[in-house]
Amino acid sequence: MTKLRAPLSSSEAVPAPLRRMRLVATGLLVAMAAIFLLARAFDHLHPALGYVRAFAEAAMVGGLADWFAVTALFRHPLHLPIPHTAIIPRNKDRIASTLAQFLRDNFLTPKVVARRMQRLDIAAAAGRWLANPVHGDGRIGRGASRLAADFLESLDQERLGGMAKGAIAARLRAIDIAPLLGQALGAAIAKDRHLPLLDGMTRWAARALDANEHLIREMVHSRAGSIMRWTGLDETLANKIIEGLEKLLVEMNEDPGHPLRLKAEEGLERLAYDLQHKPELRERVEAFKLEMLENQAFQRWIDGLWETSRAALLRLARDPGKALGGKMGETLRQFGVTLQEDRKLADTINRFARRSAVGAATDYGDGIVRLVSDTIKGWDAQTITGRLENAVGRDLQYIRINGTLVGGLVGVLIHTVDTLL
Template sequence: MNKAARPRIEAVSPGLVRMRLIAAGLLLAMAVVFLVSRAYDQRWPALGFVRAFAEAAMVGGLADWFAVTALFRHPLGLPIPHTAIIPRNKDRIGTTLAAFLRDNFLIPRVVARRMLRLDVAGAAGRWLANPLARDGRIARGASALTIHMLQALDQQRLGGMVKTMIGTRLADLDVAPLLGQALTAAIAEGRHLPLLDGIVRWAARVLEANDHLIRAMVHERAGSILRWTGLDETLANKIIAGLNGLLSDMAADSAHPLRAKAEEGLESLAYDLMHSPEMQARVEAIKAEIIANPAMQRWLDGLWEQARGGMMRMARDPDRVMQGPIGDALRQLGETLQNEPRLRATINRFVRRTVVGIAADYGDNIVRLVSETVKGWDADTITRRLENAVGRDLQYIRINGTLVGGLVGLVIHGIDVVLG
């Protein structure tokens, strides 16, 4: 895994530091109470209960401190067996996490069943249409989760997978019939006329910029007599003037015979694109050459990087992105999604089929990506990330262990006093 893709080691979260100090402070307080009660319990026997509570609390607190610490590192730096469990087993954790994703989320029938109950379009519409929703904890959590995911995953591998997926979809797309249908619809609605006008104007500009080539061609092919009398120049002028007149007539007359011929050619091309196997094969060959072209591959790389950069910017500052024309357009889209049941059902069906298709086609790749990404993290990185995620709750275990241990010690001491 290269340096660019290696996730940075995160600092310990302030909440975790605070909970560590509370747990350690409580343990230290129990030690002080134990020493004081031990010094005076001969004078005041009732302090025996306090001493028993503090003594058992220290035992419980120390035991839970050892258990919690052993998850992430060696207690006191000593290589005690069965400690530093997470760093020593990070590869197994990656494999287990990947297997969990595969068995519970990426099986197509499981994905289809779960997606059937989700109204993705409705939720997206409510989120887009309601500006207040973007200020809540869910939006902030989603933004943070998106940033962490984009930073943590192997960008080269993920970008390659996205590029491969786009390339595969383009290769599977039957382009010729789509082009034929689009061209037929454009001709039927007259939307091809601006195209013909543009071609005529372009031809006039090309003729004007390259009239010297026509003069040179006529001069080279004319006989010596024509060149001697200067008739070659006259002939060239007539040819250029005739071509200019023809283009002017085509630009001014929408019913010009040559324009009609051009329209017939476009109609024939549209028919061949939809029905001719030879034409479809030629289009497929051109498409394959374009996809295999290194420039196309670089464009796909850039497309993924632009998309990733845009997602990072939106995740870091979603409110800023949602202001202005983009925000207005998205709010209108959200209102439309909420008010159009048929559109919402269509989008939900499309999302469901897309997610199921991704799970079927790329589930193994996603699982492998997660497993290899976790295995590629160094021990400090995965330890720090997991500790920041669950460390505060584990410190509560230390606190509870201290208090519960003290109560157990108090009960045992009370029983001993009663039976003694």
């Protein structure tokens, strides 16, 4: 696989503090060398200079040893191919695999994600922000809004819209709608919520009768015999039929205990039961649903639903303050208050968030691990060396400084023991 040089970023550029620490560590080593040369040249003048020479000599050894050790991690010292140097560049593929596996085993396992999510009260945090968004961190809100808007606008709208509309249609196809309709109708009947429906049906029937009286008269006239038409009895019969139907509809509308109204209620109850338990009716409803989904008018409705939703999301992302005003904002604020006060609802949302996170770790954990591993393996030696060295930072140079000073102290100790013996 071709190793690519990743673009230079601010994380790869050597930070100024790190450059200063390198100069300090190197300068200290050069100073020890200069002190050693001076002390060696003049140590015959005074016995104390022997201690200075021992300190400087051991400090040089310690500083050089730690410089070699630090440098050997990332590159060949003095560009010499010494064995077991440039450890990180030589083993970067193994490091990438190990790091990715460490990430997988310690951060992306369902058990770890579930334990971490158990400590988070997402519902309460969301409730506090929704209930009083103006007191939140404005920078976070503005940044999140810009990010969301840029993200929505950068996506391929045709492809995204197709995915969204496809998901809606797939979800509708997967729903067994007949039992849901039966349960909804049964629940409405149990709480007398079907009564406005019956009232509306009788009023609609009365208006339909009034608008189509001429059809009843024509039907009676065409079916009546010549004698009835000659005597005008057909007109009288038609009037009686119309008056009787009008009276029946008025009585049904005014009398909750009217026999036909009770029959209608009985029919609704039977329909609610059949929708849930009769396979043949459920099949007919399912066939009607699929036919509706294939209808072009329904497809245009889904298209409009997606465009409306996308436009609303963009308005919300571009101007959350304005979007959170009015009825929508009031609804969201009330929902935020409810999230803080209703622990049962909050627990449900937290449980859903926890399950979603655990599911994401289960489904996409391996993909994230491969992304990390393949990305690091794709870097060249210079890239991974620069990034890891900058990540560790000044501590590497402190190792050199400490090695120089500790080496010097050990040298003084050894010289003291040698002098005393």
